[in-house]
Amino acid sequence: MGYAQLVIGPAGSGKSTYCSSLYQHCETVRRSIHVMNLGPAAENFDYPVAMDVRELISLDDVMEELGLGPNGGLVYCMEHLEDSLNGWLDEELDNYLDDEYLVFDCPGQIELYSHVPVFRNFVEHLKRRNFNVCVVYLLDSQFMVDVTKFISGCMASLSAMVQLELPHVNILSKMDLVTNKKDLEEFLDPEPTFLLSELNNGWLLSMQS
Template sequence: MYYVFFTGTAGSGKTTAVKEFRDYLLDQEMDVAVVNMDPAVETLPYTPDFDVRDYVDAREVMERFGLGPNSSLIVSIDLLLTKATDIKREVGEIESNYVLVDTPGQVELFAYRDTGRTFSSLLVGDSKSVNVFLMDSFIAREARSYVSLLLLSSSIRFKLGIPQVNVLSKVDLISDKELEKLLAWGEGEDLLDSLGVVDDYSFELVRTLIESLEVPPIPLSSTNREGFDKLYAEIQRILAGGEDFVTEENNSRL
């Protein structure tokens, strides 16, 4: 099994991307399962094959311990780790080519705390995994925000310690001209100039950040599935050297 995590800031479109990418894989006759890793989510546009809310509900934790929304989520993830044996057994019963993992909106769990990484490792076990980091294209239109998202992306990659694909989410909400600018920035063109006056430290930091990008962020729209082919191809390149699964249904590469 291949595990594909979807991370990003709150509102970047993770849950919708998970739902639409699941449907995309199903259309390709792939076996796919979905894990909901957010104990605070109220409704989902899909039926998860594994749901952490069956073990811990962040709202119940909030009421029981008198916590705020963010604190209750942190405590909920910590509590999940006490149920590691049961969770590992249930996840182990999933039999799919791909397991898509919908993560909490509070990206800090993965960028700055060990609990997110520990729980992710628990889910994956010995299987291969990749992280898809969603950069909200509407926010990324401003150069300094674009750089800030890249820095956050780098932080999460470092913390999780697994391969990562960056995508520009919700590109259907921006103009063609704005998208063209973002794509140019992803190639390292004009980004430094667009930042305006910066000190030497910031200049070198941004230049290093651009040079470290293996692949420019992929433009993605969950509304019309723009970029889904490219995202799938990049995931396959990382996890399987570009090879597709051979499915039992048609015994052919997809």
């Protein structure tokens, strides 16, 4: 049985940085992993790319040839990947042994994990290939100091959990950018009445302004 991580989360949440750090850690402890790029618009990597979806389809090419915008082009690319599961993807996966550990660095468009079935079908295909799959969901820690952003981030993560139906690890990234880390304590173990009071205060302030 092989093992796989799907590294997902909003754009700019640090997915590629996480993949790079994980690769470096595994190199240090002499454990073999392979990081796969599933971002058709990605350009720079701090890790060796074992498989690159841009060999199948590129966002720039799609936008130029079909006249689509970035979001529509990305959805088109991922749907093309979905159509190629039994072809291109299988050929790439055949390069690895049955007990390999694969990490998929995924694009940051949240609709791909909550609204469309692309990654659900991707996961089902990996399972049929005898991979045990889990999700690593990255959320920018700066979401955790504002109650409205906190609820939005939690709902987006929950939506991905429901859609993908996989073991799910949520990680707060970019902790070094949080100026007052004590503020996080109120959100790490949230009390509902506190969240509601903060929401009400925010609404009152917005109405007064």
